[in-house]
Amino acid sequence: MSSTEPSGSVAPAEFRAALGRFAAGITIMSTLQDGVAHAMTANAFTSVSLDPPLVLVCVDKGVRMHAAVLDCGYWAVSVLSADQGAIADRFARSGRDLYSQFDGIRTAAGPKTGCPLVEDALSWLECRTWATYDGGDHTIVVGEVLSLGLGEPADPSALIYYSGHYRKLPDA
Numbered sequence: 001m002s003s004t005e006p007s008g009s010v011a012p013a014e015f016r017a018a019l020g021r022f023a024a025g026i027t028i029m030s031t032l033q034d035g036v037a038h039a040m041t042a043n044a045f046t047s048v049s050l051d052p053p054l055v056l057v058c059v060d061k062g063v064r065m066h067a068a069v070l071d072c073g074y075w076a077v078s079v080l081s082a083d084q085g086a087i088a089d090r091f092a093r094s095g096r097d098l099y100s101q102f103d104g105i106r107t108a109a110g111p112k113t114g115c116p117l118v119e120d121a122l123s124w125l126e127c128r129t130w131a132t133y134d135g136g137d138h139t140i141v142v143g144e145v146l147s148l149g150l151g152e153p154a155d156p157s158a159l160i161y162y163s164g165h166y167r168k169l170p171d172a
Contacts, residue, residue: 023162023169026088029057030116031075033068037102037116040065041092043161044138045077053145054130058138063094069141073129076115079122082157082168087118112146120153 024043031038044058057077059066069075080088087105090096106119110126117124127143134140158169 020163023160023167026080026084026159026161026166027057028078028080028087028091028118028121029059029065029069029075030078031065031069031072032113032115033071036068036098038065038068038098039091039101039116041088042077048142052130054142055125055127055145056140056142058135058140060138062137064098066139069129070132070139074113074115074127074146075129075141075143076110076113076117076124076126078118078124080118080159081120081122081151081153081155082159083153083155084118084121084159085166088159088166110147119151121151122153122156122158123150124148 025045027042027045029040029042029045040059040063042057042059046056048054048056055077057075059069090101090105102116107116108119109115110117110124113126113128115126117126125143125148126146128146129141130144131142132139133142160167160169
């Protein structure tokens with residue numbers, strides 16, 4: 001293992017390369033702001049607590065989703081299956097039209113929040129914002145899980161992101 005003396009500063013490209021070696025699941029985070037659906041692809045998603053049930057998502061401060069999720073206070077997460085890479089690609093692109101971004105994607109309104117849930121996802125959760133924390137250029141949004149469900153996708157394999165590419169984590 002190579003190492004260097006701590007300098008107090010890490011180059012962004014090196015940071016990204018090192019973390020690219022950590023496999024992460026792919027999710028779609030969605031919310032509603034004044035009746036308009038917003039969404040983004042997120043791989044910075046994890047569980048926080050079982051009691052109460054809490055999860056977190058990191059949201060870039062520079063995207064329109066940031067204001068929408070903080071304004072609404074409710075949001076949903078859809079955990080994508082291996083055959084949903086095109087959906088992940090769509091919501092990872094910035095600058096897409098807000099009003100047509102869900103065109104052609106099958107969704108259902110969450111039973112508690114009404115936030116869009118991606119159909120055929122591996123699982124989904126609806127959340128109420130519990131707390132937010134400054135995370136540099138992101139905000140760490142912790143949510144209390146209000147409802148959840150398991151999907152029945154055609155391919156039960158998980159979509160993951162590893163070394164700069166989407167990959168398939170086979171069903172065990």
